[in-house]
Amino acid sequence: MTWTVMPTFEDYTQARAAFEWDLPDAFNPAVDFLRKHDDTSRTALRYEDPDSGLETYSFDDLDDRSDRLAAALAGLGVEAGDRVGAVVPQKPENPITHLANWKLGAVSVPLTVLFGRDALQYRLSDSEATAVVVDPSVRETVEEIRDECPDLEHVIELGTDDSVSGNARAFDDLLAAHDPGLEVYDATPATPSAIMYTSGSTGPPKGVRHSHALWLGRAAAAYNYFDQGLEPGETTLWTPADWAWGAALGGTLFAAWHHGCTIVGWPRDGFDPEAAYDLMARHDVDKAFMPPTALRMLMSVDDPEDRFDLSLETFASAGEPLTSEVVDWVDATFESVSVNEFYGQTELNLVVGNSDAWFDTRPGSMGKPFPGYEVRVLDPDGDEELETGEVGELAVKPGDRRVFFDEYWKLPEKTAEKQTDSGWFRTGDLVKRDADGYLWFVSRTDDVILTSGYRVGPMEVEEAILHHPDAEQAGVVGVPDETRGEAIKAYVQPATADYDPAQLREEIRDLVRERLAEYEYPQHIEFVEELPTTTTGKIQRRSLRNGGTPSDGTDD
Known part of the structure; x- marks a missing residue:
């Protein structure tokens, strides 16, 4: 199978039987996202700057800028395997940083601007990041913790030399001082790609190291929970979720670019449902990843289809179960919009979900396993598989080990505990499966x-x-x-x-x-x-x- 687009399956049972992971021998996500498309002059990113208005970036534009940043990072001494943090909201510099890292063979550390002092310090120090690209909104915080991050040699702040002060380097000036045309690192699906931190429900957050295969796994899942409707040059996606979150970064932003689609960037401090509808109308957004909280806020707006010229086709949602009221509201409010809930973990990709193209959504259900994954419901205190309707721990086995995480960073014992001897990954989530194969989330095991x-x-x-x-x-x-x-x-x-x-x-x-x-x-x-x-x-x-x-x- 060529990883340009996912194969389309009209029938879920057929998809489960026919799909196989067929990852390429050579794979660098920067090349995959930017250079493989038939027309790289197409718009990849539509960015609404709160101050200057709309900016558009083609795949070529992003390729040029990430080349320049990669050359600048190399000039600062960043090498293959080094960790580079990105603390940037929904701005072009966020994905440009990740793409530049991968062009060098460096490992990205996605971080949110919502993190406070201790959260940033812990992650930058634990990942041993040698450089970090930061938004001006967090620059003072990063300077405050810099001495507590002994490996952190370079802070790069968005802006020019006129706006950046202190010991930080100016992002724009670094790009201007270097040329495109960098020789991209010779990578494979198994090359280290990112360290993404867990929520820390059972102790300090754990760094989850993934290889480049992560992004192929997320792109495959997105193709399914967006109802196999990611058409190159035609589909536009948006999410209000922070691009530091895996489902937004990999399952929306980079999934869009893998499939040759357009993403909308719109950094905001809060969520205004009226403004969200207006944005989706202005940009002809047809696929939106919308966390349940955002969907509930959208419900407060009366008659959105009458008031806004919407092109919406699919809401995808994750993070907590959707109540029946939300699903019923979507059905009653929009003429032909589906809402597909899905489930994943930082460690294990996006593995279970709903797809209106395949089967009816059951409100509150996680859905069914996506093609490429097997699932079991195990006894929480053993490896025995439980019967239908019984509550147990969800375990997942991928068709290709590489689409799951490689390790918990510097925690080999925790890594070993996550996987059984027979290759099943325990999620720590209690679920039950009904007679029709739908999975239902019950709780975290520790809650x-x-x-x-x-x-x-x-x-x-x-x-x-x-x-x-x-x-x-x-x-x-x-x-x-x-x-x-x-x-x-x-x-x-x-x-x-x-x-x-x-x-x-x-x-x-x-x-x-x-x-x-x-x-x-x-x-x-x-x-x-x-x-x-x-x-x-x-x-x-x-x-x-x-x-x-x-x-x-x-x-x-």
């Missing part, structure tokens, strides 16, 4: 609440609470209880300031009892103005268990 002998997944309770119209967001944890062992406590962010606490508590408890089970209702409910969240919008249950402290910018 399970043991109450009165029952195992309760907090996400399931959270989803039930969110069915109440007066509940904007919810986080559920277990708290010590003398009788039950653990009691269920819900932190709820009300949707309005006008509510009766006693009445809302009882309505939520009744709702959970009704939707789930008697033993799953929250014995304790605390109303809060805001819940602590990770940089990707997930509830920080660890913070809630510690008393509901505000988010510090690290993932839970």
